[in-house]
Amino acid sequence: MAKINDITKASQNETTADPSPLGLGGFALTTFVLSIGNAQLIAPAAKPAFLGLAFFYGGLAQLLAGMQEFKKNNVFGATAFSTYGAFWLSLATLVVFESLEVIKWGEHGGTAMGIFLLGFTVFNTYMWIASLRTNLAVCGVFTTLEITFILLVLAEFGVISSVPGGMMGIITAAVAWYASAAGVINSTFRRTVLPVFPLQN
Numbered sequence: 001m002a003k004i005n006d007i008t009k010a011s012q013n014e015t016t017a018d019p020s021p022l023g024l025g026g027f028a029l030t031t032f033v034l035s036i037g038n039a040q041l042i043a044p045a046a047k048p049a050f051l052g053l054a055f056f057y058g059g060l061a062q063l064l065a066g067m068q069e070f071k072k073n074n075v076f077g078a079t080a081f082s083t084y085g086a087f088w089l090s091l092a093t094l095v096v097f098e099s100l101e102v103i104k105w106g107e108h109g110g111t112a113m114g115i116f117l118l119g120f121t122v123f124n125t126y127m128w129i130a131s132l133r134t135n136l137a138v139c140g141v142f143t144t145l146e147i148t149f150i151l152l153v154l155a156e157f158g159v160i161s162s163v164p165g166g167m168m169g170i171i172t173a174a175v176a177w178y179a180s181a182a183g184v185i186n187s188t189f190r191r192t193v194l195p196v197f198p199l200q201n
Contacts, residue, residue, distance in 0.1 A: 016071055021183030023065030023081035024141070028176035030058025030088055031169050038152070039166025048099075054092035059085050076130055087120055114156030121149040136197035137179040144172040 030053040037047030053059075063085030069077035094116070097103040105112050128142040151165035182194035 016068060018183060018187065019065035019068035019072075019081070020077055021180045021187075023062045023069075023077070023085075024176045024180035024183065026053075026057040026059075026062040026065070027081075027084055027141075028173045028180060030054055031176065032173035035148075035166045035169025035173060037166070038155075038162040038169060040161075040163055041166075048095065051092050051095060054088040058088035059092065060089070061085075062088065076127075076134065080127055083123060091116075110156045110158055114153050117149055117153045117156060121146070121153060124149055132199060135199055137175070137182060138196070139199060140175045141172065141179055144168060144175050148172050 030050060033053055034047075034050040036042055037044075037050065042049075062081050066078050066080070066082030066085055069081055094103065094113075098105065098109070124142060124146050128139075128146050131139040131142040148165055148168040148171075151160065151168055152162065154160045155162040155165050178194065179196065182196050185193045
């Protein structure tokens with residue numbers, strides 16, 4: 001079974017730096033900006049501000065972090081970061097294509113995005129189960145993200161507004177930022193400054 005690395009460990013014997021803080025940071029910032037829009041805290045015209053991040057930070061940088069996790073033999077990290085990098089790239093592409101009328105969903109846009117998000121909710125569910133063997137910080141990211149996805153799916157299908165999902169997304173971003181900060185700060189100081197509370201037996 002592949003080893004699930006603690007994001008706060010900086011092994012002296014490894015030549016590859018831990019890519020987890022980069023992946024978590026890209027995910028956190030992109031989620032935060034999109035969630036601000038979903039929570040209706042900014043004007044609708046400003047909501048596409050997340051697109052650049054979705055292509056390059058949450059998308060490309062996170063995908064690259066996932067590729068580095070493969071080199072570290074970390075199946076969990078590789079799967080999570082690669083998938084969510086692809087998630088942001090896919091979402092940004094769909095938004096751009098719709099704005100250019102390459103895609104014409106019309107009144108079915110909510111259904112299309114709802115199915116899109118539902119698929120990632122399924123993925124996140126088994127990743128959440130796997131996160132129970134990592135640490136509390138990482139598990140917190142997948143737990144809050146699971147709630148966010150469920151709320152956003154309900155919003156896309158017209159059951160509720162996007163505000164609850166947006167607010168939960170902001171919380172998800174905050175937890176992901178903490179996990180990212182722990183990886184950077186603990187590695188730099190070579191001691192635990194921000195605890196992540198390992199859950200491994």
